[in-house]
Amino acid sequence: MKSEQATGSVASTLRRLVLTVAGLNFAWFWVEVAVALAIGSVALFADSVDFLEDTAINVLIALALGWGARHRAIAGKVMAGILLVPAAAAVWQAVAKWGDPTPPDVGWLAATAGSAAVVNGVCAWLLARVRTSGGSLSRAAFLSARNDVLVNVAIIAMALVTLWSGSGWPDLVLGLGVVALALHSAMEVWEVASEEHLAAKALAGEDID
Numbered sequence: 001m002k003s004e005q006a007t008g009s010v011a012s013t014l015r016r017l018v019l020t021v022a023g024l025n026f027a028w029f030w031v032e033v034a035v036a037l038a039i040g041s042v043a044l045f046a047d048s049v050d051f052l053e054d055t056a057i058n059v060l061i062a063l064a065l066g067w068g069a070r071h072r073a074i075a076g077k078v079m080a081g082i083l084l085v086p087a088a089a090a091v092w093q094a095v096a097k098w099g100d101p102t103p104p105d106v107g108w109l110a111a112t113a114g115s116a117a118v119v120n121g122v123c124a125w126l127l128a129r130v131r132t133s134g135g136s137l138s139r140a141a142f143l144s145a146r147n148d149v150l151v152n153v154a155i156i157a158m159a160l161v162t163l164w165s166g167s168g169w170p171d172l173v174l175g176l177g178v179v180a181l182a183l184h185s186a187m188e189v190w191e192v193a194s195e196e197h198l199a200a201k202a203l204a205g206e207d208i209d
Helices: 002-039 044-065 071-081 083-099 106-128 136-165 170-203
Strands: none
Touching: 002 044, 002 106, 002 136, 044 071, 044 083, 044 106, 044 136, 044 170, 071 170, 083 170, 106 136, 106 170, 136 170
């Protein structure tokens, strides 16, 4: 009985945290996407789409907490696919600007990335406490929030390089860097989800290929 109560308490805490994180991400998506489109920043646009992706991940986690191990593993693989969304957005923007990568407004770029880093830092801090409690689901959420902080810091550094060089290429290159980061995170989440799937099959007495 105590074990079931403890499990229920962990699930309740995780659900509350991921819904809080989802709300923060959804609110900040609108801020970043508006600024990114206004100043024409590839990197900031990719990061704004990432806020929307984080919203979807955390909402799905809240919905999936009541599922069994097998369904959680499947949801984890879906999360891995969702992590590729910002990568596709960054590629689209990069291709559109490839011929003439004009530099974005440095002031707005740095200020928006700085505030986004604070939001993502809070989200990563909240999720760090439960990243091992929900398997691939909570791991997906934590990895995404952590990576977002790294991207925000990189955008601030890129803004300084842009100010020094007067070129749009640093923004373009960083946008493509977001692609590589998303691919790495997706691979990690997929691997964890695959392990959970095999464990679920073993518990069910099924053959493991």
